[in-house]
Amino acid sequence: MKVLALHPDKCTGCLRCELACSYMQTGMYQPAKSVIRVSPFEGYTSYAPYTCTQCAEGWCMTACPVGAIQISAVGAKDVLDDKCVGCKLCTIACPYGTMFFDADRYKAYKCNLCDGAPACAEACPTQAITFEDVPQRDWIGDFAAQRSAYVLAREVA
Amino acid sequence: MPARHLVIGGGTAGLNAIRTIREEDGGASEITLVSAERPYSRMVLPYYLGETISESHVFTATPASLAAWKVKTLIGRKATTLDTGARALTLDDGSTVEYDDCLIATGSRAARAPVPGADGPGVHSFWTLDEARKVIADVKPGSRVVMVGAGFISFTILNAILARGAALTIVEVAPRILPRMVDETCAGIVADWLRKHGVTIRAGASLTKIEEQKGKRKLSFKSGAPIVADAVIMATGIRTNLEWLKGSGVEMAQDGQGGVIVDDHLRTTVPTVYAAGDVARGRNLVTGAAEVHAIEPTAQEHGRVAGANMAGRDVAYRGSLLMNIVEVCHLDVASFGQWDDTGAEVFTGVRPARSQYRKLLFRGGRLTGAMICGPSDDIWTTNDVGILKGLVQTGVDLSPWKRHLAADPFDVKPAFMATRTTAALLPQTVLGRPSHSPSLPQTVATR
Numbered sequence: 001m002k003v004l005a006l007h008p009d010k011c012t013g014c015l016r017c018e019l020a021c022s023y024m025q026t027g028m029y030q031p032a033k034s035v036i037r038v039s040p041f042e043g044y045t046s047y048a049p050y051t052c053t054q055c056a057e058g059w060c061m062t063a064c065p066v067g068a069i070q071i072s073a074v075g076a077k078d079v080l081d082d083k084c085v086g087c088k089l090c091t092i093a094c095p096y097g098t099m100f101f102d103a104d105r106y107k108a109y110k111c112n113l114c115d116g117a118p119a120c121a122e123a124c125p126t127q128a129i130t131f132e133d134v135p136q137r138d139w140i141g142d143f144a145a146q147r148s149a150y151v152l153a154r155e156v157a
Numbered sequence: 158m159p160a161r162h163l164v165i166g167g168g169t170a171g172l173n174a175i176r177t178i179r180e181e182d183g184g185a186s187e188i189t190l191v192s193a194e195r196p197y198s199r200m201v202l203p204y205y206l207g208e209t210i211s212e213s214h215v216f217t218a219t220p221a222s223l224a225a226w227k228v229k230t231l232i233g234r235k236a237t238t239l240d241t242g243a244r245a246l247t248l249d250d251g252s253t254v255e256y257d258d259c260l261i262a263t264g265s266r267a268a269r270a271p272v273p274g275a276d277g278p279g280v281h282s283f284w285t286l287d288e289a290r291k292v293i294a295d296v297k298p299g300s301r302v303v304m305v306g307a308g309f310i311s312f313t314i315l316n317a318i319l320a321r322g323a324a325l326t327i328v329e330v331a332p333r334i335l336p337r338m339v340d341e342t343c344a345g346i347v348a349d350w351l352r353k354h355g356v357t358i359r360a361g362a363s364l365t366k367i368e369e370q371k372g373k374r375k376l377s378f379k380s381g382a383p384i385v386a387d388a389v390i391m392a393t394g395i396r397t398n399l400e401w402l403k404g405s406g407v408e409m410a411q412d413g414q415g416g417v418i419v420d421d422h423l424r425t426t427v428p429t430v431y432a433a434g435d436v437a438r439g440r441n442l443v444t445g446a447a448e449v450h451a452i453e454p455t456a457q458e459h460g461r462v463a464g465a466n467m468a469g470r471d472v473a474y475r476g477s478l479l480m481n482i483v484e485v486c487h488l489d490v491a492s493f494g495q496w497d498d499t500g501a502e503v504f505t506g507v508r509p510a511r512s513q514y515r516k517l518l519f520r521g522g523r524l525t526g527a528m529i530c531g532p533s534d535d536i537w538t539t540n541d542v543g544i545l546k547g548l549v550q551t552g553v554d555l556s557p558w559k560r561h562l563a564a565d566p567f568d569v570k571p572a573f574m575a576t577r578t579t580a581a582l583l584p585q586t587v588l589g590r591p592s593h594s595p596s597l598p599q600t601v602a603t604r
Contacts, residue, residue, distance in 0.1 A: 032538040039570055048574070050540065055583060056591040062461070063454055065169065065200040066217065067595035085204040085214070092482045092491055093454055095547030095582050097540030097573070103487060103533040106209070141577030148575045155560055 001075040002131050004036075004111070004118055006049050006139035010128035013038060013047035020123035024114050026102060035100055035111045036120045036129070041147035048140050048147075049120070049129055052077070052098035052111035055136070060110065063093030068108075076113040084108050160186040162467050163246060163254055165236050166262030166398075167192030168199065169453055170434030172217055173460030174260050174467065179226050180593050181468035189229045189254055191236055191246065194286065200453050202289045206296075207317030215286060236263065239405040241427045258429045258467050261407070261417060262460065263398040265435040265451055270305060270393045274367030279374045280389045283314055295388045298322030303376055303386040305364055307334035311392035312483045312490075315356070318390075319486070326357040326384060328376070333360050338481055338492055342507065343514045343530050347490055350512055354486040359384075395451060397436050410438050416449040421473045423463040431467060433459035442476035443494045443525050443549065450477045458587050465588050472588055478550055482542070487533045488512060491542055494526040494549040501525060502559075506566035511535060515566040522556030524548045544573045551581040 015038055018031035026033045036051040058077045061069040068083035069090060079090075086106040091099045099110050111118075113131075121131045162178060164171045167190055175188055190196075196218040204210045223230050231248065238247040239259075246254045267282035269275040281292050292314075296302055300323040304311045307329035318325050327334065333344040334351075348358050363379040367389060376384045399413035408418045408426040416438030423431050423439065434456035438447045455477040462474040482491040495501065501518035508514075513535060518526035527545040529536070536542060548555065548569065555562070558572040573579075586592065 037540060039574070041571070050574070053579065053583065057586040058592045061595065062457060062587070062592050064595070065198040065453060065457075066214070070594040070596060083214075085201045085210055087200050087204070088482045088484065088489070089200060089453060091542050092480045092493070092546055094543040095550045095585075096579065097543030097545075097547065097570070099543055101489075101533065101537045103537065136583060138577055138580035138583065140574045141580050144571060144574035145577065148571050151571075152557055152561060155564070 001054075002113075002116075002133045003054060003136050004051055004113070004121065005130045005132045005134055006051070007128045007130070008046070008048035008140055008143040010126045011038065011047040011049055012126055012128075013040065013044070014125065016123040016125060017049055017120035017129055020119035024119040025109055026105075033100075033102065035098065035109065041144065042150060046147050048143055050098075050140055051120070053096060053136050054111070054113070055096065059093040059095060060090035060099045060108075063089045065089060072112060072115065074113050074116040076115075077110065078112040079107065079109055081105075081107050161255065161257045162186055162188045163256035163259035164188065164190045164262060165246065165259060166264055166434070167194065167196035167218070167232070168262060168264045168434060169217075169456035170262035170264070170437075170460035170463070171260065172196055173457050174262065174433060174464030175226065175228055176595070177461045177464030177588070178468045181465060181470060184227045186468070187229070188227065189231065189256070190223065191231045191234050191248065191254065193233065193235045195232055197286050199284070202283070202286065203314045203317045206283070206289055206293060206314055207320045209320075236401050239402060239407065239430070241406050241430060244429060256429075258431065260463050260467065261399075261402065261425070261430065261432040261436055262434050262456075263401075263436055264456075265395040265397050267310075267391070268394045268396045269391045270364055272364050272366050274369075274374075275391065277367055277369060277374070279369075279387070280367060280391060282391055283310065284395070292388070292390060296321050296323050300324070300387040301385070302326070302388050302390065303328060303374070303384055304390045304392060305376075306392035306394070307331075307358070307360065308336070308392060308394075309338050309481055309483060311390065312485055314390070315351075315485050319354075319356070323388075324355075326359065326386070327351075328359045328362045328364065328378075328384070330363050331360065334358060335490070338483075339490060339528055339530070340497065340516065342505065343490065343516070343528055346507075346509075346512050346514050346530055347485065347488065350488045351485060395435070397449070399436055407432075418447070422466045422471075423459055423474060424466065431463040433463045440474065440476035442478045443552075445476065450479055452479065452481065454478075454480060461587055470588070474587075478546070480546065484533060488530070489533050489536045489542075490530045491545075492526070492528045493546050494518070494524075496526040496528050498526055504563045504566045513567075517562055517566050517569075519555070519559065522554040522559065523552045524555055525552075540570055541567075544569050547578050547582055548573060551578055551585075553578050553581055
């Protein structure tokens with residue numbers, strides 16, 4: 001299955017992915033409502049995008065008491081708005097922190113791979129986000145460990 | 158002859174077991190469901206009360222869907238005696254059901270405070286669908302409603318009571334609200350928030366009796382003035398539905414109130430009998446202790462693990478994580494794991510102006526509990542709710558980050574990423590395989 005591959009060393013922190021994502025997901029250009037989030041490192045000199053891995057367990061999907069989260073045709077765990085009651089169980093079940101809640105619509109929402117044409121990957125000018133048929137993995141861990149080592153060392157000193 | 162599975166209880170645990178058996182066997186076995194009620198989700202009853210969903214939305218299975226799953230249903234029947242030697246269950250109409258293995262998933266029921274008048278007219282519990290219907294009939298615009306008990310259950314229906322246009326007073330015997338879900342600091346933030354939204358809170362109030370007075374309810378207390386209300390909702394704890402199991406030989410703790418003893422496969426002391434959900438004394442993921450976690454996510458995981466094992470798989474359960482989330486008037490409050498561990502190393506952070514609170518509890522380098530509180534508009538701009546769950550669930554070593562988190566308990570995301578928590582999480586599944594969509598397995602429908 002095609003997944004969102006994240007390449008943090010190519011990310012410039014321009015946040016075009018967040019704008020594109022929030023528009024696709026909520027119809028608004030509001031990065032605060034994006035389900036892909038860019039994190040700053042090293043005092044805002046490097047950045048990493050982060051979003052749902054569409055994990056094998058699907059903790060959000062199995063937690064939903066009314067079956068409102070299902071696997072879509074492109075393999076994404078997708079929230080069915082007319083079934084979601086807004087109980088937020090999925091948000092505490094997801095151990096990745098990639099389940100969100102839209103207080104305006106009173107619905108949980110998440111990355112659904114834009115039904116096979118992810119807007120974030122399309123919007124990224126540096127190909128830090130690509131949509132590829134590769135195994136899912138922890139794209140951010142090594143980068144984050146390297147980029148935070150200096151901060152931690154300074155705090156200890 | 159195909160295996161005969163018997164599922165006793167049609168709640169979250171029972172239905173997840175049934176679905177999992179069908180995912181595993183594609184319809185090859187016989188399944189009988191005995192359930193006192195038509196299956197519905199207790200979690201969504203507050204939204205029915207608040208009129209954001211219709212009653213039909215609460216049902217988790219229909220006669221048609223159960224038939225499609227090849228489940229024989231005995232709805233409206235209660236279990237009365239389990240003969241584990243003969244492998245037969247007797248029901249309240251005197252009939253018996255024979256089985257090869259069975260699942261006890263009879264859940265729990267609401268308990269009321271032991272005071273005179275607690276069972277009188279206009280006094281409600283909010284636990285079953287039937288009870289929800291009665292509350293709906295009794296709570297109208299302008300109604301004065303008193304909720305007895307300021308715990309998780311009463312907070313899940315708080316928004317709905319307000320949405321129905323009622324005036325709400327919460328009384329709690331403990332000195333503060335949410336005594337078993339959050340700590341004192343967090344409870345203070347929530348109480349302030351609720352008062353700002355027009356909710357009256359009376360903590361440290363010991364209810365002594367409820368009397369009928371001119372068609373209304375008069376609640377008296379050990380000290381302080383009585384309260385007159387149109388409707389009273391008692392959310393004063395739950396009891397396991399296990400009385401019927403006594404004498405079966407299936408071992409229970411504390412005469413059933415401590416749950417059925419189970420092993421890591423959710424198997425009871427009788428090998429052909431499993432237990433799941435509110436009635437199962439399962440493993441705590443963080444501490445390893447055996448205890449009842451009467452929460453929806455535990456019922457779901459228990460049900461699936463028990464169902465997989467009944468279907469012939471060999472699935473060991475790692476244990477369940479205590480967790481809760483509740484939102485009152487757009488303030489979100491969640492807690493994970495051992496948030497009240499007095500032996501833990503604790504880092505807290507408060508932003509009083511924004512009603513935000515964080516609490517991180519450590520045993521050595523491991524995050525064993527966490528609490529998060531803040532307005533919905535703030536909380537959901539971060540990844541933090543789930544990230545805290547992931548850190549507690551994986552138990553990754555956060556030693557290098559403790560100094561940083563002590564200084565700023567709000568900054569958990571870089572710690573989550575840099576400790577490669579995602580890498581630890583990706584291989585984790587409850588059943589040792591990818592999960593299926595919750596819809597009907599096609600293999601059953603087409604067989």
